[in-house]
């Protein structure tokens with residue numbers, strides 16, 4: 034079993050880091066953690082190249098994630114809530130999943146990656162609102 038974990042917190046020892054520690058202490062198999070704030074991953078710039086083919090011309094660490102997505106079984110998003118959303122660091126990485134949306138929406142192609150189980154684990158503060 035292989036699990037991709039996207040860490041959406043900018044804080045090294047914050048609440049999300051604590052939750053990830055708990056998670057991996059109970060996780061079977063291998064895992065890859067991507068720290069969205071420190072990874073060398075640029076946001077999608079909507080160049081629309083992925084409307085033509087299933088790839089992204091931006092050569093950065095996202096290419097490793099695309100490769101890992103071909104083989105992993107689970108994807109887990111772990112993020113603080115920032116302004117009632119996933120953090121901006123997490124959304125920056127998630128924007129690069131546009132290559133999959135383009136395949137489905139514009140070319141009506143089935144994705145060549147196996148189906149996965151997914152989970153979202155959120156840390157939030159405040160009064161319990163959004």
Ligand SMILES: Cc1cc2nc3c(=O)[nH]c(=O)nc-3n(C[C@H](O)[C@H](O)[C@H](O)COP(=O)(O)O)c2cc1C
Pocket residue numbers: 042043044046047048049050112113114115116117118156157158159160161162163
């Ligand atoms: C910019 C910013 C926006 C936030 N927005 C929300 C929010 O909309 N709702 C909420 O409940 N908490 C919000 N919080 C609180 C964080 O979600 C909370 O402190 C979280 O536990 C931090 O996790 P971390 O230590 O892993 O970064 C916000 C915090 C920051 C810094």
